[in-house]
Amino acid sequence: MAVGERDPFTGHMTTGHEWNGIKELNTPVPKVVYFFLIAFTLFGIVWSVLMPSFPYGSGYFKGWLGVDQKNTVNKRLEEGVSDRAAWTARIEKEDFAAIKADPDLMAVVRETGHTLFGDNCAACHGIGGAGNTGFPNIAAAPMLWGDEPETIAETIRVGINGASPDTRVSEMLAFGRDGVIERPAILQLVTYVRSLSGLEERTEANAAAIDAGAELFKANCVSCHGDDAKGKKDMGAPDLTDHFWIYGSGPDTIYHTVFNGRKGQMPSWGLRLSPVSIKILALYVDDLRAQHAAAGGGS
The missing domain is CATH 1.10.760.10 (Cytochrome c-like domain)
Structure with a gap:
C-alpha cells in the first residue's frame, strides 16, 4: 500500500499499514477532544489557584478565595x-x-x-x-x-x-407454674378471656367453659384487670376487652401468658x-x- 493514499470512502489519508486487506486510516483526533483537554486543563489551573490545593511541608496552599471547609x-x-x-x-x-x-x-x-x-x-x-x-x-x-x-x-x-x-412496676403472676390454677381451669379461663374481646363467640359447646372461666376471673384476675376487665392504669394492667394484644391473642399464647406469667420491661x-x-x-x-x-x- 502506498503511503499517502486517500481512502475513497472516508476521504482520510492512510498510514501505509495493511492487515489482511484492511487498511489503517490516518484519522485525526476530533477537535472536540482538544477543546475539552484545554478547557479542563485551564479549569484545573484556575481551581488550584483559587481553592485550597497543593500541600507543602506542614501546610498547604490555601487558595486566593480563602475557602476553609473546617471553618x-x-x-x-x-x-x-x-x-x-x-x-x-x-x-x-x-x-x-x-x-x-x-x-x-x-x-x-x-x-x-x-x-x-x-x-x-x-x-x-x-x-x-x-x-x-x-x-x-x-x-x-x-x-x-x-x-x-x-x-x-x-x-x-x-x-x-x-x-x-x-420505676413503674408491673408483673403478672404465673398462675399455672406456681400451682395457683390447674391446667383444665386455665383452659376455661382462656376461653372466657377470648370471649371478652369477641375472639370467641359463646356457643352451646363452650358456654360451660366461659361461665367457669368467668368465675375464675373474678377469683383471680379482677384485682388487676378490674371487674369489667378493662384494666387498671395505676397498676399498668391492660384492657382485656379490646383488640390490642401485646403478646398475641391466640389460645396457645394466652394459655402461655396465664400459665407462666408476664413481666415486660x-x-x-x-x-x-x-x-x-x-x-x-x-x-x-x-x-x-x-x-x-x-x-x-x-x-
Missing part, C-alpha cells in the same frame, strides 16, 4: 447550636398544652422526636409505634399507665421494671436521656396517637 462546618455547627438553644429553652420551660398549641414548636417536636424515637424506641415499638410481639402498640392501643403527655413522659423517664428507683430512659429529650419523646408519641386517631384508628 464553614464550625460556623454551621455554631448556628445550629444557637438555633437549638432557642427552641430547647422554650420546650424546657413551657407546659405540654402550650407546646401542643404552638405549630412552630410542634414542627420541631416532629422532626427531633422522629430521630429520638428511631434511635431509642423503634427497635421495640416499631418505626411507626405500631408495636411488635411483646411490645405494645403505642400509636393506637390504650396506654397502660395513661395517655396524657405528662404521664407518657413519666413512663419514659422511670421505665417499667427498669433500673430507676422510681422498658428501660428507665431518665438515666440515659435529658429531660428535654424525654419531653420531646412524650410529645412525639402523643402526636403519633393524635395522627392515628385522626386517620380513623384501627389496630
